[in-house]
Amino acid sequence: MDGQSEEQLVAACRGGDKSAYASPVRRYAPQVFAICLGMLGNAHDAEDLAQEALVKGFTRIGELRDSERFAAWIRKIARHLCLDFIRRQKLGRQILAGQVEQNQTRPSDYPDLHQAITRLPEQYRLPLMLYYFDGQDTAGVARTLNLTQAAVCARLSRARKELRRLLGQRGGVQ
Amino acid sequence: MSDSCTAIQDKIAEMITGDLPQQDVIAVEQHVCQCSICREYMQALRADDRLLADYVKSMQETVTQLEQRVIGELDGIIETKSNRWISIGGAIVKSKLTRYAAAAAIVIGLFISAYFLGKKDISGVVLAEVIENIERMPSFVYQVEIAVTNTEQKKDDMNLKCLVYRSLEYGIRRDLLQNGKVVSRFFISPDGKEIIEITPGAKRYLRTILSGEKAMELNHQVDPIAMVRKIMSFEHIELGRRTIDDVEVEGIEFSARRLMAEVFDDGRGRLWVDAKTNLPVQIELEGTAGEGTVQFTLVASKFGWNAGLEASVFETGITDDYTLWAEFDLTNMEKAAVDGLRWFAEIAGGRYPSSMSTFIAQKEIFAAWQAKRKKESRKRDPGENDMKKMVGIQITSMFYADLIRDGKDVAYYGKTVTANDVDAVLMGWDVSQDECRIVYGDLRVETVSAERMAELEAVQLK
Numbered sequence: 001m002d003g004q005s006e007e008q009l010v011a012a013c014r015g016g017d018k019s020a021y022a023s024p025v026r027r028y029a030p031q032v033f034a035i036c037l038g039m040l041g042n043a044h045d046a047e048d049l050a051q052e053a054l055v056k057g058f059t060r061i062g063e064l065r066d067s068e069r070f071a072a073w074i075r076k077i078a079r080h081l082c083l084d085f086i087r088r089q090k091l092g093r094q095i096l097a098g099q100v101e102q103n104q105t106r107p108s109d110y111p112d113l114h115q116a117i118t119r120l121p122e123q124y125r126l127p128l129m130l131y132y133f134d135g136q137d138t139a140g141v142a143r144t145l146n147l148t149q150a151a152v153c154a155r156l157s158r159a160r161k162e163l164r165r166l167l168g169q170r171g172g173v174q
Numbered sequence: 175m176s177d178s179c180t181a182i183q184d185k186i187a188e189m190i191t192g193d194l195p196q197q198d199v200i201a202v203e204q205h206v207c208q209c210s211i212c213r214e215y216m217q218a219l220r221a222d223d224r225l226l227a228d229y230v231k232s233m234q235e236t237v238t239q240l241e242q243r244v245i246g247e248l249d250g251i252i253e254t255k256s257n258r259w260i261s262i263g264g265a266i267v268k269s270k271l272t273r274y275a276a277a278a279a280i281v282i283g284l285f286i287s288a289y290f291l292g293k294k295d296i297s298g299v300v301l302a303e304v305i306e307n308i309e310r311m312p313s314f315v316y317q318v319e320i321a322v323t324n325t326e327q328k329k330d331d332m333n334l335k336c337l338v339y340r341s342l343e344y345g346i347r348r349d350l351l352q353n354g355k356v357v358s359r360f361f362i363s364p365d366g367k368e369i370i371e372i373t374p375g376a377k378r379y380l381r382t383i384l385s386g387e388k389a390m391e392l393n394h395q396v397d398p399i400a401m402v403r404k405i406m407s408f409e410h411i412e413l414g415r416r417t418i419d420d421v422e423v424e425g426i427e428f429s430a431r432r433l434m435a436e437v438f439d440d441g442r443g444r445l446w447v448d449a450k451t452n453l454p455v456q457i458e459l460e461g462t463a464g465e466g467t468v469q470f471t472l473v474a475s476k477f478g479w480n481a482g483l484e485a486s487v488f489e490t491g492i493t494d495d496y497t498l499w500a501e502f503d504l505t506n507m508e509k510a511a512v513d514g515l516r517w518f519a520e521i522a523g524g525r526y527p528s529s530m531s532t533f534i535a536q537k538e539i540f541a542a543w544q545a546k547r548k549k550e551s552r553k554r555d556p557g558e559n560d561m562k563k564m565v566g567i568q569i570t571s572m573f574y575a576d577l578i579r580d581g582k583d584v585a586y587y588g589k590t591v592t593a594n595d596v597d598a599v600l601m602g603w604d605v606s607q608d609e610c611r612i613v614y615g616d617l618r619v620e621t622v623s624a625e626r627m628a629e630l631e632a633v634q635l636k
């Protein structure tokens with residue numbers, strides 16, 4: 001991260017150094033967005049919650065006990081916000097059932113793919129989003145999700161198969 | 175499809191990710207050479223992989239905007255906490271909707287402090303010394319507190335604060351605060367030829383270019399000296415003496431609409447000056463817009479004379495990561511005003527603002543834009559074009575208010591006239607005793623005789 005350790009950046013952010021947080025924001029924004037998109041399946045809500053999570057993470061950085069755990073901490077904030085959002089919006093059942101209403105999805109240049117991603121179960125969607133959005137390999141996704149690499153490979157494999165099935169239902173590859 | 179095909183297809187899915195052991199890759203490749211179903215499946219998964227990569231690429235702009243917003247918001251929070259003028263503890267802007275509300279507030283605040291200030295012409299005598307006294311001050315500061323109450327929609331209620339820094343040498347800076355947080359900064363160059371409005375939270379800015387006479391006029395409008403001059407040119411009532419913050423003051427009352435028609439449809443204003451120093455102590459404006467549904471109170475106070483402001487106070491702080499949200503050229507004010515109406519109608523499906531009060535017009539265009547966005551299932555920040563169109567109507571309000579400040583007889587029929595009413599008078603004002611200027615429903619502009627204007631208005635009023 002620009003030659004500075006996470007610990008150094010966290011320390012600088014704690015001191016209110018403006019130049020310090022731009023770098024970690026850019027580093028973690030794709031991952032936090034991927035987590036939110038993976039959990040919510042809805043890009044515009046994901047944007048809002050990712051922003052809230054990142055701002056919360058940096059403004060409350062003083063509460064972080066172990067500076068080295070910033071990445072895990074901000075992911076946790078994002079996950080909690082998403083869970084809270086789902087609870088608040090009573091969307092849990094709908095999302096699990098893959099029934100996010102059409103008007104809650106964003107317009108996309110890839111409407112069939114977007115719809116198929118939305119309909120994936122969260123346990124498949126989340127690793128898939130992290131894999132593609134954050135450019136993590138399966139080992140990285142495993143660390144982020146606190147899973148074994150084998151479990152991530154299995155989930156990604158199932159995600160691909162399910163995605164293929166959903167896209168196939170909608171007339172094949174776009 | 176055989177059982178072996180099912181097992182192979184599981185492996186194909188892992189192969190795409192690159193996590194399949196080499197010996198399994200060979201087995202898969204051998205199988206797909208012979209099995210057309212699995213071959214097609216592999217091709218389809220590879221196509222899906224490319225599609226996902228492209229999809230993610232298409233979202234890159236979203237992620238970049240997210241990064242910019244977060245950094246901008248953090249900038250704003252840290253700046254707020256470190257600014258000695260501002261109380262700590264401002265609320266964090268939590269959602270884009272809140273940001274839009276803030277944007278609306280920015281727009282409302284854009285010219286408020288500037289237009290607080292009026293223009294030339296002296297007719298008073300007693301307060302003339304006030305002008306001379308202000309002119310002696312190389313720099314000063316003051317604050318403007320703005321309260322907006324909507325009797326129909328409580329959610330529109332707002333409390334804003336402007337901090338204004340004025341230096342004869344460096345120009346004007348106006349910070350607009352909502353909930354203790356700076357939502358925008360407004361800078362006017364010393365020559366008055368450039369106005370920059372920045373929104374630190376979004377890292378964006380608006381730029382307005384003026385030239386020649388208009389620059390001079392605006393320079394007058396942002397100058398408290400000119401404000402006092404203008405107030406003195408209005409019909410006013412002497413209020414006598416009272417005490418404000420232990421200071422004995424002397425006041426006059428005037429029409430708030432006359433000073434700020436871009437805010438008020440109706441209302442009163444009061445200027446209070448220190449009876450000893452003859453410097454302004456408080457300026458109060460209160461009135462309504464939107465047929466009384468929206469009430470405004472603006473109070474300028476806490477004047478700090480000879481503030482010793484340095485050049486650094488007037489630096490915009492625009493860095494490379496700021497983007498230009500919209501640019502306006504007010505060289506031809508009438509044209510800019512008509513453009514504002516055109517853009518409004520474009521967004522609002524042919525309607526025009528029901529009132530020329532900036533708050534009402536801005537609220538209506540924002541609602542129309544949101545409705546349009548919802549219809550298109552879009553939820554994006556307004557782009558440069560959207561922003562320009564939404565802020566454009568503010569220029570129209572300015573133009574309208576300018577005419578009123580100049581004592582013109584101005585008529586506006588936006589409540590009933592739409593873009594389809596081609597030959598109806600949308601806005602009209604007298605340019606001389608015998609002639610009027612008319613903007614029609616289709617936004618043609620022409621000069622007609624006063625009789626013709628009266629005929630057209632009579633038809634409309636029927």
